[in-house]
Structures are given as structure tokens and as C-alpha cells.
Amino acid sequence: MSDIDYNSLDLSFIQVSFDDGILVIVNKVNARNTFVASLIPELVQALEYADKDDRVRVVIFTADHTAPAYCSGANLSDAWHWNGIDPDTIADHDYRDAAGQVSLAVLRCRKITIAAINGNAVGAGATALQLPFDFRVAWGGAKIAFPFASRAVSPEGATSFLLPRLLGYSAATALLLSGQIFLPTHPLLNRLYFTILPKREDVLPAALTFARELASSTSAPSIVATKALLLHAPSSAEDAHIIESYLFKKMITGNRHDLVEGTQSFKERRSAVFTDTVDHMKEWAPWWTSLNEAPRAAKL
Amino acid sequence: MSDIDYNSLDLSFIQVSFDDGILVIVNKVNARNTFVASLIPELVQALEYADKDDRVRVVIFTADHTAPAYCSGANLSDAWHWNGIDPDTIADHDYRDAAGQVSLAVLRCRKITIAAINGNAVGAGATALQLPFDFRVAWGGAKIAFPFASRAVSPEGATSFLLPRLLGYSAATALLLSGQIFLPTHPLLNRLYFTILPKREDVLPAALTFARELASSTSAPSIVATKALLLHAPSSAEDAHIIESYLFKKMITGNRHDLVEGTQSFKERRSAVFTDTVDHMKEWAPWWTSLNEAPRAAKL
Amino acid sequence: MSDIDYNSLDLSFIQVSFDDGILVIVNKVNARNTFVASLIPELVQALEYADKDDRVRVVIFTADHTAPAYCSGANLSDAWHWNGIDPDTIADHDYRDAAGQVSLAVLRCRKITIAAINGNAVGAGATALQLPFDFRVAWGGAKIAFPFASRAVSPEGATSFLLPRLLGYSAATALLLSGQIFLPTHPLLNRLYFTILPKREDVLPAALTFARELASSTSAPSIVATKALLLHAPSSAEDAHIIESYLFKKMITGNRHDLVEGTQSFKERRSAVFTDTVDHMKEWAPWWTSLNEAPRAAKL
16 A cells, blocks of 8 residues: 555644655644643544555654653643543543554554664553554653652553563562663663764754665565564474474565566675565465554443 | 561571661571572571561662671582482472572562672572572672583572573573672673672672662552562563553552652652651562472372 | 584584583684575574573683674575575465574573674674673673664564663664674663674684683582573562572572582682582473464364
8 A cells, every 4th residue: 555645634732744665743732741531532543544555665753852851751731631530430441541553553563663762761652652662762861760669550551561672570570660861871771772862952853764764775565574483472492493494485486576586686796775565475375463552342 | 567576586597687678698507608408498597577567668688798708609528418308308399499499589579689798609699699680789899600611510499590581691601501609790790780789798888879879769559560570571572561550550540659759759759758658559460470399299 | 411513513614612511603604704504504593502401501602703703694695595596486374484483492501602703793793792691791892783674574583572682672672773893982882792892803712711611610500590580580579589588499409419519619718619410400490481482283
């Protein structure tokens, strides 16, 4: 699909621009970029479009670098009604955390995703708007905090799955239980950031340059396959071998354009021009079990 | 529960003191602080009390900083009869590793746990008395070693679960197969220690300062929820989203004291005074499967 | 078993030498050490011999340090027919990735394995010939690359299992999706290498010195047990406790030679002389589920 018109989107909390394979989404929620419920449908919509639009190769999420924060987390004056609903009136099992909805939408986007963290990232700003992305490019002065225990709540945004996977449990435990503020250069955050830049205003340009490199040097079906292998992790070496063999076989069979171009451009020492789309891999039988996270219907 | 009298404990191998929310347990096993079977019931008892006592917010385990070691591991003159039993006379499936019993007791304590490693930590000293804790504060000169392969035994203390989870398999494999001595600053141990101090005598004071900060700045139900999410890891992003949503809903429903205080203190830019206890979360249905590790009864 | 004659092996793509407990396998595929199908049976055979030969304590895989590469990955002029078969003529589910076959063979070797990476390692050279080994000793100038997305294929060599386990998902995702070239000292590869040396020619000697230390200081049954615990990871702390207890009990029962020697040599402050073989542990019931990765038979 490649006929989506991003200008036709009716947006109030984010701003979207598309150029040369790269979709940039700018957080425009409010002055402090708090994490509000109204952000969710707009962001989920933009990510779903990016997922389906064959022209989009990379998605960048960022904020205005002059804003007080990349995302300062929940607006505490809402008394945690950030899903737009009153938690006292909804059944326990029907509540769905707002940050988690965003995390799942980012994880489901089959294109490369980059968070360009050019300001402080706190709470949902440090979870949903940072952890599910493939790459994180950050301003070295950004304050990163997971202050759930200090606000008397529990972690959200699928953080209990994402943070230990990204960094291991020693770092995840220290980050979540201490509630302290860390800079991107702190050893506990080592490897979370692909690039750390000294100036706020340089973060988005650096992310754009990197995105352009990725957009032109990677084949879309390879990215889908790699992301799926990483998200839906095989449970053993044998399991990985069987799944990888199947995907690899699908990749190297036939004379599909990108395969020939990948080899040819390598031999000719020139940049490749990849055109295959995610559709090439649509015959895969998914090897993973899907869990439907939607609130249950009235009956089991 | 808050009527436990720590002075009434009959202790020979550890020393316990409680003040201002913090329970300090000092290893007093013997001159070299070897890991002996008699340590287990005393340590397990102290941890169970800390778990139940609402006044306890943080538990610190440490040793006398003038002792030759934080814990020097098994006393090899016992010929590995460190569980107080003769391994030749017990059925294979009824034996339970002593270090593992301590690791499980630490993991089951719902309060924040800190290991203040102010001396050499070898064998069980580097496994059970270090890995299951939430935070590790260490003396930079402490010799850390996992010499199982050099002593012709296998790893204990639930290390095969804990070490790879904390640091990844590249570090875990290198640490366990090399059997070498490492200092806390070694790259393979990167992120294992929250703080590394140059002097032995500064380790416990630093741990105490950090413990006081944690005790006053974190809400007990948040700590229970976060620790449970980390120990009983959701298996996918969707699974995490559903579990986190349920816990979050329980956290933000009603006007419970700590939730209001967390928001109020933040707005007023003052320290919070949290009073909710672990009981607030007692209605949770645990989402994890429990495995009873007790030796089997006579029949299956 | 200890009557294998390594000189009797009929080898064209690797060179094998055995001395003093250490089997050294040298990649001799061709000028650029590309990864070819013919390498597989020779390498698998050598690893199986090393696994069974009680004299072998450590296996080192390396290349000629004057070669252009340790392993430069697939020969792209083969159009990815590197398994020696035409992917267009084989059923999807019967194809087995060549790199994955090597990874599984390395993982199944019950002796300590070391990759001595004294040149560039790309594609299968960075996956199968690096990740499944217990230790990696590398030349600091070696170019390490996982360029699957840039060649329009998907990851192989059981990489989707191995790379995140070794380094976590933040590093694994960045390495696999960026397709960039990294040096062993790059933060994303932190902890992947046990030792990094400035000169190519020093890598194999350093690996040999380390191998000799390991061969003389570790007991074979301990290595088998530790490697099995790491590869077939327990799923919870309780699970680990039960499995570790059983293995530990087997280790400390009876007066087996290495156990007595391990204690005795420690007390006498001398090097141990270990002689027990992997057979000591052969009564274990494996605690893991095996997945047969061989291509399916004609019928399910």
C-alpha cells in the first residue's frame, strides 16, 4: 500500500511529515509534553499507516527540542485518569494501561523505528516512548527516570517485558526500584542508546541522517524477518535453527529483486537500490503464539 | 505485622539490628565467614520477619569490614557436607543445596534488599549472598570468584537462573567457566554493582544512606508490584501489558493514602511520607506458576 | 574415549592439531575464508571427536592470521547456494541453514570452546564461528559485521537465539538492523570478548595460553554440568534450585578423584591434577526437552 496521504490525518497532539522513506512524528501534546490519553489514537494511527505504507522505511518519534521535555510522563493533576477513563468505574480486568497500548503499537510496526530523545524522558516518556523502538538516539543531558515507586504506582508500558530484555535484570531492577534520575551516559543505561549527542538540537538531525542510511541500505523483507525473530524469540538453539532456516530459504529462493540487487551491488561496490516490500514475506506461517490483549468480552 | 522483636531472636551466626525502617543483617559465621549450614535457618528466619514486618522497608546484608572476607564460600575441610548432612546417605532427589535455599529466601522477601559486599566474595558468597539481592554495593577491592569448575563441583545458589538474567550469557559463561578472580570494576561484572567504593569501611555507610533514601522515597505496594513483575517475568509484550494493566488499575483505584501522597508531595515539591503496606496488594491473583522446591514426599 | 587419531582425518578445509589437552582447528577454506558448505562436515566431525575424546579439554577455532579474514561470510558469487544445494529445488521445510548446523555442533561439544578471532568476521564468520563458543578472544582491529539486512537475507546461525542471550536485545537489535561494521571494542559488543588484543598475531598465542590454564585448572564433569545449566536454562529460581541441587549432589557424593583433588590441592595451595571424564555425569537424566532439528521425514 502506498497511497496514504499523511496530510489528510486529523491530528492535534502529534505532527507528522513524510519524506524520502522516512516518517517523522513530533510530540506536540502540550507545553510539557505530558503523556495524555488523547495521544494514543493519533500515535497508533500514524504507526499503523507507517506499517502498511510501502514507501515508509523508517519511523522517527521525537519532540520539539525547545520544549521543556521529550515527554514528562503522566499529568499528575489528572490523578492518573490518563486513559481518559475513571479507574474507579471500570472492571479490573477491562482496564488497559495507556502506555502499554503505545508500546504494542510501536512493536507491531514492521518498519525500523527510532526514538530521537531530545529532552527529558520520564515515566511513560522513558517507557512507551523509548523502550519499544529499535534504536534510541539521545541528548546526553536528557534526564531519564522511571519514578513509579516514588509516585506509588507500578511500572507500565510493557516495561516489565522490555526493560530486562534490553538491558538485563541487574540494570532493570536498579532503574525501577531506585526511581532515581539517570543521564544516558550512566553505566546502567549502557547500550540503551545507539548514539548520544551533546546538544539537544543535534538529536533529530542525527536521527534523520541515520534513518536515511538505513532506509537506503536495508531490504524491507529482511527488516521484517529480523524484527520478528527478535520480538518472537525462539526458545532454544534448535528452535532458532529451524525457524531461521525456513525464513532464509524463503529469502534466497527465486531471483527476487532485492536478493539479486544485494549481491550485485556488493560486487560492484555501489549502494544497493532495494524495492521489495514486506509483502514478499506474507506467506510466512507465524511461528509464535498470539495473545489477544483486548479487554475480554462479557463472557469468557 | 509490626510487633516483631528482633532482640528476641536466638542468633549465633548473624547479628541483626533494626532502626528507622532498615534491617541490617551482619554475617558473623566465623573468622573467615565461610558458608555453613547453620547460617541458613537464622538468615531465612530474619528474611521472613523482614518480609512480614510492615516497619521494615529495606534489608541490608553485610559482614564486618575487618573480617578476612564478606563470605569465603564453603569450608572445604567439611568435604562439601555444608548442608549439615552427609550427601552419601540422602536420596538424590531429596538433597537441597544450601546456597539455593538462601537465594530463594532473599528472592521471596518483598522488601528492597541490598548486599553490602565489603570484603571478598567467593562461591556461595558470590552467588547466594550477592546475586538474589535487588542492589549490590561493593568495595572495589573485593575479590569476586565463582570457582566451581576449579573445585570439581557445579554451580549452586540458583546461579544458573540468576547470573545470566542479571548480566547476560556472555558474562555468565565467562565468569562460571573461567573460575578466575574478578574485581567489581571488571567489564564482565559491569552493571552488577550499583555503587563501587574504594574503601571497605565505606561500604556499609553508603548502603545505609542509600537504604534510607529508598525507605523514605518509595511506596511499599509499588515495591512489591515491581519486584513481582521482575521476578515473575511476563513472557511477551502482550502478556506484560495485561498483567501491568491489572496491577496499575489496582494501584490507581480509590484514594489510597500513598497514591494521593505521591501526587501531592510531587506538586508541593516536598518529600513524600508513605504509609501503605504490602497488604494493599494482597488481593492480587498471582499470575505465575509456583514450583514447590521442597524435597518430594515418599510417593509421587 | 581417547584413541582418536586426528592425523587420520581426511581434511581439505580445516587443519587440526592436538597437543596437551587442546585441539586447535584452523580455518583453511580458501584465500578469503568464505563460509562454504564443504566446511560443515569437516568442522562437525572435528567437534564431535573433541566432544568424545577424553583427552581433549579445550577446543580452539581460529584462522591463519595472515589471511584476509577470519571468515568473510558467504561467497556471494554462489548466489547463496552455500549449503551446496539449489534452494529452488528443495522443499521449504527441508532446508537447513549451513551456519546453524555449525552453531549447533559447537553448542553440543561438552568441552570448553574458544573462538580466536584474529581477522575480520562477517556474516557466518560473526555468527556461527563466533557466537556459540564459550569464550571469544579477538584482535581489536577485526571488523565485525552482521550485514544480513544489507544483503537482503535474514539472520542465520541460530543468531536469533544466541545474540540476544549473550548481549541483550538492545545490542542485538542494533547490531542486526544497522548492518554496520563494528570493532570488538565498540560498546555494543561490550562483554562479547573475554580478551581483546592489539595485534593479529597475538590472538592465537593468547588463546592457547588461556586454554592451557583452563585445561589444567578445571574438572571435566564440572564443565559439562555448567555448560548444560547455561545452555538449557532453568525457567525459574525454584527450577534452578532443584536442578542444581541434583547435579551438586551427584558431584559431592562419593570420593571421586577430582572432588578430593580439588579440595586437597586447594588446602596444599598447589595446582590440581584433574582426571575425571565427562562419563562421571552420564547418569543424569537430562532436564530439558530436546527438539530434533533434522529435516522431517516424508510423513509427519
